[in-house]
Amino acid sequence: MIEEVYRPASPDEAVAVKEREGAVYLAGGTQVNWAPSGMNPAKAVLLAGLLPNDVTRRENGWEIGAGITLQDLVDAPEAPAVLRRAASMIPARCVRNMATLGGNIAANRTDSYLLPALIALGAEVETVERGVLSVEAYITGGEDALITRVRLPKTRGACVVDRVVRSSAALPTLTLGVRVAEGEAVIALGCVAPKVTRLREVEARVVSGALETETTVFRAVFDSIDPPAGLKESAAYRRYITATMVARAVTACRKQRG
């Protein structure tokens, strides 16, 4: 049980307190207080009200406060539609009302709905300790820096997010974010590896035109992943369905781009 909490006056103070006390950050609580997470820390730094939670549309993209709840993100018409859709995939409104965008990134879960979308969109995070990092660098580096804002560049090309779930409220079998633009492709996948991951080789072949058809994309993805078996799904199924969904998403992006 958490025995000590701290209410810093600023993000800088939050970082200092966390380091000094060996505490964890607690924003919405959907990860730290969630029984299956098994975190059970003794000390927590409360972030409620400390971080920005606005959505600002700029000429070159968006800036979103890390403290925004996922439901507020869903409800923000000025936010990127793809990101709003990814946030809406979290099946329970109560969770969306509590969980924050920054917390979702920091939790760094492989079954995140948002991380593949953010990576596909080329998002960056502003952190107190480490300055600006790409979301991809943040999660692959196992960062725990305090995120204050998320920056998204103006979306180039077409972007699709999708998921596979066994039932509507089950933890996902697959989460994905795919973006295809002129000279660029991003394929970000959740649930196929311990962390959300990109298929860079496949991306390069999509860009080069080596994978023109859905079948060739399917085969390339199929050959490049080795997902573990799930609780109720075989590894073979997860490999097949991942390749199928990515191929479908790439096709959808290409169609959107005309």
Place this chain on the structure above:
Amino acid sequence: MKIKFLLNGTPREVLVEPGENVQNLLKRLGIASVRDSDNGHAFAGSDVISLNGKVAYASLLIAAQIDGGEIRTVESLTKDGVLSPVQSAMVDAGVVQSGYNMPAAALLIDDLLNRSPEPTREEIADALSSLFVRDSGYKQFFQAVELAAARRKDPDYAAKIAPEFREDLRFVGKVKKKVDGARLVRGERVFVEDRVEPGACVMRVLRSPHAHAYINRIDTTEAMRVPGVVEIFTYENTPEVYYTQAGQGFPEPSPYDRRLLGRKVRHAGDRVAAVVAETEAAAEAALARIVVDYEVLKPVLTIEEAAAPDAPIVHHSRLSYVTGAPEGLEEMNRDLDPREGEIIYQFLIGADPHRNIAASVTGGIGDIEKGFAEADVVIERTYAPASHIQCTPLETHVVYTKMEGDRLIMHCSTQVPFHVRRITAAVLGIPENRIRVIKERVGGGYGSKQDILLEELCAYATYKTGRPVFYKYTRKEEFIAASTRKPMKIRVKLGAKRDGRLTAVYMDLKANTGPYGAHALTVPMNACSKSLPLFLCDNVRFDVTVYYSNISPTGAYQGYGAPKGSFALQMAAAEMADALGMDPLAFIEKNRVREGVMLEILKCLGEGREGVAAPVESCGLGPALEQGARMIAWGKRETADDPDVKIGKGVAIVQQGSGLPGLDQSNATLKMLGDGTFMLFTGGADLGTGLDTVCVKMVSEVLATDMANVGILSGDTDNTPFDSGAFASSGTFFSGSAALLAARDMKQKILRAAALLLGDPVEALEIAYPGKVVGPSGTLTYEQIARRTQAGAGIGQLIGEGHFTTDKYAFPYGAHFAQVAVNTRTGAIRVQKYYALMDAGMPVNPELAEGQIYGAILKSLGHTLYEGIVYDDEGRPVNTDLRAYGVPMVGDLPDDVRAILIYTDDPYGPFGAKSVSEVSVNGAAPAVASAIHDAVGIWLRDWPITPEVVLRELGKL
């Protein structure tokens, strides 16, 4: 730390641990309505509150987070006891059944309407996305929201909720408020956990990490030294009394094959030791200090493993029989390890536990070989609905026991209060009159609360220590130590003439009863007895063999064995139709049961006793099939815009019983009170289905008095007469009939009393609405009659008695139609349409009947498509939470789902009523699986039917 917050508008200042769970905190502050169904997993939604104007899960919050905030709970919705528009709409729409998380639902809907006064269907589904509803499905919530939205503008707004039946009746067959609905939706203290008094001890059970092992030694020395530990029970200090946990009528067909705490553990999660402590922390600390030396044995998990010649034996126990005995019993009992314990049988059930056979039975009618010889086409298929399905009640199993003098008081969430008393008395070795069982409101049972899973252990602890003890299962315990549906493997062989007429039906059914034999004989038999009579055939045979294994315990679950038996037989029928080139609906129509026939097959399908042939007095299958076919446009090929998606349609017919004629018994007592109102005392156990409402309606109808004039007390063994309990679809038919008979007895007594008072002959008098007797000499109100009969010179309080037993059967029937879309690339299955047309006779509570059908539909779709306990190689369940297990939620509701009540008038049911709830879980699996075949041409014979299975059958994997 001290925190300040607003709780339902009132400033509160409270000392807390910063990390105290807010659900616990609110409970500590007297808010009972915010409950816990999943121990912080943030799934079921029983703990929903409003925090700073937004709905949130209380168990995902710690106390420090609410400092300075504003919390609202359902208590904020009710003003002066009057329900809010949302709450009244929920009761009126019939969504309030067991009610455990209905306060949370009310908050969610209130939040929705605050955000969106006229919400769309998508917005309603989103609002309900945080709530697990197992009993009523979600369909009627859409109606409730619509009603609530209208009532927020016009408090008097009324709408047609459900169809009503029989114009000649005033209450029965009419939409009326569930009698306990308001209390449930207000979040009142009506559940077992609400009875726990300050200072009560808690119980925690040390459970086996091994699926199969002997306990060589247990050392509780260090555990007993933990401050606050009162006592620790093990096999060493508990009686070696054998019993069954199955709450069935005595003598039970289930073997007495377990004791409170044994020397052998037979499943991962089996009881090893029970700690009674003054705090949860002390109990947990003690559990960690108990040292157990196990001798681990190889587990058997499947039917095949259990049946293997060299299989480890789950019960190599000493066997004894109260009545009858198999040959060679003495030989069987030689050289046994005493750690195995004993098994006592009340009578022969075809058991051979030393070969892992818990029960077996065989039977049939006609000449099966002749039937197959006459057939033009014979098919033989094996179906394996082997997934291990859990009941998942929102309120986990729970009990609170305490002593009052030398009497043991048990507050229970049970379907069988009288069996709880009987079994507890036997285990404790005390007479039944030393025990009082009080059935509280039941937060979901579905069959698992027909079994006595923790009551007797907690009772023993209280009896030995003298301390009040509270024990509530965790959600994990619910998965590893509560009743589940028995996995089965069913081989079906059918023979038919070219015109489709069945000539022979054979079922070879094997079932897995798990570690103990609760319902071992009757559930698998029920798979035959509730499926075979649906088709008329002169030559029928069945073989049933039930095996012990080391999976989680099995027992009763809504539908008993029928869902799996129905799946096998209905699928075989569809496959036979396919083999004959016939439309499956035409095949059903050709062979189906119909009104007036005699069901000879029931002669060999008694539940632990000799059966009798029974006539079908009412059967609504004809109109159900006709209307369903019309609704779903049977025969019309549907197409999708997506070329990968193929659409198909399927149909299945279903039946169940209405209680157990010849085995069940119900009793009721009705007293006229001093003001002419009534109090009904019934042994019936309302587990949320509306049985109390049924019983009240029976009385109101007969006595022509408003339902508000009839109070009810049910399921209290000290104060209500005996009832077998709520299982086997007995509620309306048995307990309802007892209430009806008590009301009729009261009616005669009222008329006789009035005759004396008026001086008119009895035959000249009539009961008239509202609550009066009219005769040639005048009119007497019930109040006048009560005052005068209960006066010093009166004839005494009028008391009506109802005692109901019967040998008559009333079978509910139904036709289920499904339309599914199958994506041939992803394997995804979407149930687009699901229509359940149910013949429940005369629906006493139409809106609640519909709710039970909707609940059954979603539940059984979950069983078919998603659910199942997964085990590791050592037999340990690994998905012991609701999310990982895979229960369906609002997002899994078919796009178009409809429950249609097909009216029939059964001559034996009260006002023509039959049962409705259990029968409705039998149709989804065969209807969906046959629709998948219609869509993409594959026959899927196992559960669950997943996208992966579809892809494999399509050759994509």
